[in-house]
Amino acid sequence: MALAPKQTGLPREVVKWLQSLDLSFYPKNVRRDFSNGYLVAEILSHYYNQDFQMQSYDRGVSLSAKQRNWSKIERSLQKHNLHLMKEMIDGSIHCKPGAAELLVQEVYTILTNRSIRDVQGPASDFTDQEYQELLPTLARSTASRAIKNNLRMTEVMAEPDISTNQRKAKLILHRHLEHKAADRALNPGRLKVKANRCRLAAKNPECFASSGDTTSKFSSSSTCGAAVSFKEIRVHQPVRRSLLNY
Known part of the structure; x- marks a missing residue:
C-alpha cells in the first residue's frame, strides 16, 4: 500500500x-x-x-x-x-x-456518518487569502498576480461570458485592495517613501509660484529648504571661415 x-x-x-x-x-x-x-x-x-x-x-x-x-x-x-x-x-x-x-x-x-473535529466551514470563493496572510508583506501577491492566482483559466473556459469573468476579476481586485489598505492601517510606518518634487509642490506651492524672473523658481527661501546657487556659463563659438575665396 x-x-x-x-x-x-x-x-x-x-x-x-x-x-x-x-x-x-x-x-x-x-x-x-x-x-x-x-x-x-x-x-x-x-x-x-x-x-x-x-x-x-x-x-x-x-x-x-x-x-x-x-x-x-x-x-x-x-x-x-x-x-x-x-x-x-x-x-x-x-x-x-x-x-x-x-x-x-x-x-x-x-x-x-462520522464527524471531523476542528473543521471550518467551506469558504464561498476558495481564494488563497489564508496562504497570503502567512507570507511576509513584501512577498505577497500583487494585484495582477492575485487575479491570476484566483481566476483560473479553466474558469474562463467553463464560463466564457466576458461580463461574468470581469465581475470575478473586479471582486478579486477589490478584495486585494481591501487587504492592502488594512495592512497599511495596521503598519503605518512600514512604507517610508521619500517626498518627491511633486509632493513638495503640493505642500509648498509658494516655492514654485511663477514670476517674471525665471530664476525666482529656484531661489532659496525658508519654506523651500536649502539654497541653490547657479553659475552662468558662457560659451565662445569659433568664427566660421568661408569655404570659397572670391
Missing part, C-alpha cells in the same frame, strides 16, 4: 480512511488528484458499486473530462438522495485552494 504523503491537507482520520479503501492510486496532491472526480467515483464505488461503474469514468485532466465525470457523479448521488455542494465541486474542478480538501472531508462524512 502506498504511504501517505507528509502533507496532504486532510485530517488524520480521513487519511487513514483513504488508505483502507485500497484505491488504484493514492492522492499525493489532493488538489490535483481529486480535480477530475475519478478518485471520488472510485471511493463511492466501494459503497455503491452498482451505481458507480469505473469503466465509464475518464482519467483525463481536460476540462471536458472533469465536467463529464462530475456530472455522472452528481446524477448517481441523486439516486441515493445525496448531494455535494456545487461550490466545492466547481472549486475542485478548477483546483481552487482548499476546495478539494473540503470536498473529500464531506464525502468522508456522508459515507461513514
Whole structure:
C-alpha cells in the first residue's frame, strides 16, 4: 500500500480512511488528484458499486473530462438522495485552494456518518487569502498576480461570458485592495517613501509660484529648504571661415 504523503491537507482520520479503501492510486496532491472526480467515483464505488461503474469514468485532466465525470457523479448521488455542494465541486474542478480538501472531508462524512473535529466551514470563493496572510508583506501577491492566482483559466473556459469573468476579476481586485489598505492601517510606518518634487509642490506651492524672473523658481527661501546657487556659463563659438575665396 502506498504511504501517505507528509502533507496532504486532510485530517488524520480521513487519511487513514483513504488508505483502507485500497484505491488504484493514492492522492499525493489532493488538489490535483481529486480535480477530475475519478478518485471520488472510485471511493463511492466501494459503497455503491452498482451505481458507480469505473469503466465509464475518464482519467483525463481536460476540462471536458472533469465536467463529464462530475456530472455522472452528481446524477448517481441523486439516486441515493445525496448531494455535494456545487461550490466545492466547481472549486475542485478548477483546483481552487482548499476546495478539494473540503470536498473529500464531506464525502468522508456522508459515507461513514462520522464527524471531523476542528473543521471550518467551506469558504464561498476558495481564494488563497489564508496562504497570503502567512507570507511576509513584501512577498505577497500583487494585484495582477492575485487575479491570476484566483481566476483560473479553466474558469474562463467553463464560463466564457466576458461580463461574468470581469465581475470575478473586479471582486478579486477589490478584495486585494481591501487587504492592502488594512495592512497599511495596521503598519503605518512600514512604507517610508521619500517626498518627491511633486509632493513638495503640493505642500509648498509658494516655492514654485511663477514670476517674471525665471530664476525666482529656484531661489532659496525658508519654506523651500536649502539654497541653490547657479553659475552662468558662457560659451565662445569659433568664427566660421568661408569655404570659397572670391
